[in-house]
Amino acid sequence: MRRVVVTGLGMLTPLGCGVDATWARILAGDSGGKKIDTFDVSDLPSQVACYIPRGDGTGGTFNPDQWMEPKDQRKVDDFIVYAMCAAKQALDDADWHPKSDEDQFATGTMIGSGIGGLTGIAETAVLLKERGPRRVSPFFIPGRLINLASGYVSIEHGLKGPNHAVVTACSTGAHAVGDAARLIALGDAEVMVAGGAESPISRIGIAGFCAARALSTGFNETPEKASRPYDKDRDGFVMGEGAGVLVLEEYEHAKRRGAKIYAEVTGYGLSGDAFHITSPPPDGNGGFRSMSMALKRAGLVASDLDYINAHGTSTQVGDEIELGAVERLLGNAASKVSMSSTKSATGHLLGAAGAIEAIFAILAIRDNVVPPTINLDNPSVQTAIDLVPHTSRKRDVNVALSNSFGFGGTNASVIVQRVTN
């Protein structure tokens, strides 16, 4: 199979617009947690979320007008605007702007979302009921469909290769990276623009996840403390928003054009729990099998791992099940591996989480540093694994694995490695 490397990165997260802005704050141990102030939460048990910092576009703030025409923003839900932002960053970073037929046909798009245009669907449903079908916009459908993130990005940048979108809840971003890498490895594309985008912070989104008992409810007055994976006081995840996009490229193609190469995507594993719609099985065998498959695909063994970016959402049940699966995977190597949950800082970006976390794993390799699990004051279980509490730490990172597990019992693990010739 052909080798696949990462040549461009783009992100928009609750810690900032841009890879550098986000990474600096991740390493500093900052939290993106805020009190929800964009809609009424007085009757909702969870009142915190990790918002993208909006502003004029300076200082790591997000100014949507820099990334999509205002007239087009009106037609779509925010997840598409976020995808446009992260995709442009990634393509600029890769310095890949295909103009010839050959280059355009060889460049594909695979940007997914867990839920897509939830806000627009909710608002239009109310409009339909109150004012009838004649008030429904012609842009209602194309502005909410999940694959329209890929659609808009492909049109903007002239990407005429595979045009695809993943929808696997919170595994979306990881599956997009893994599946897009496969398309390149199999020769269906030379370059793929892959990732995830999500805009779930709305009244209906919070209400829905609250009803599923998934969100933190005990930190409404201290939002920056609410996301606390592995801590004994954790009580649910904190909703985040944003997008992560990677430019994946066939290794020889990247070398030929002298592209900057961040890392190689060497491993990818997928599995299903076939257990429960929202809970993993107590033995975590689905996650264990996806990690094992990723190692096998990469031709590695568990002791080769340096860093794991955990799924670690800060839910009571899920964190310990994942930890148990990782301990089983690592065996005696547990004490040499660092594993952190960057969701402690960003919140849970659902379909974008796997993409931004793959990027964090890549940056850990680039900078030989592991980002922290903030708010980890008192671990709920003892483990030999270094969970990187509170502060980032310099250490050698050559091989990193990122886990993502989603509702429906869908698991994905992606392995990225420092490139060696």
Add this chain to the structure above:
Amino acid sequence: MSEIGERVKKIVVEHLGVEPEKVVDSASFIDDLGADSLDTVELVMAFEEEFGCEIPDDAAETILTVGDATKFLEKNAKS
């Protein structure tokens, strides 16, 4: 330009994201102002909203330019 014409122009500028000086009576939504077929459907909806009237599909099909819209609405506007 009539008061209705000014309101039409404002809607067109807002929805199509075009320079106000391009929005003249003879400007075609599709050929001159960059609209696609979905944009024209949405424009008609915006006119209905602003002017409190219904624009039936057969009438909407004859509204191709800024001037067409103004002329139709000068006859049919309710608000």
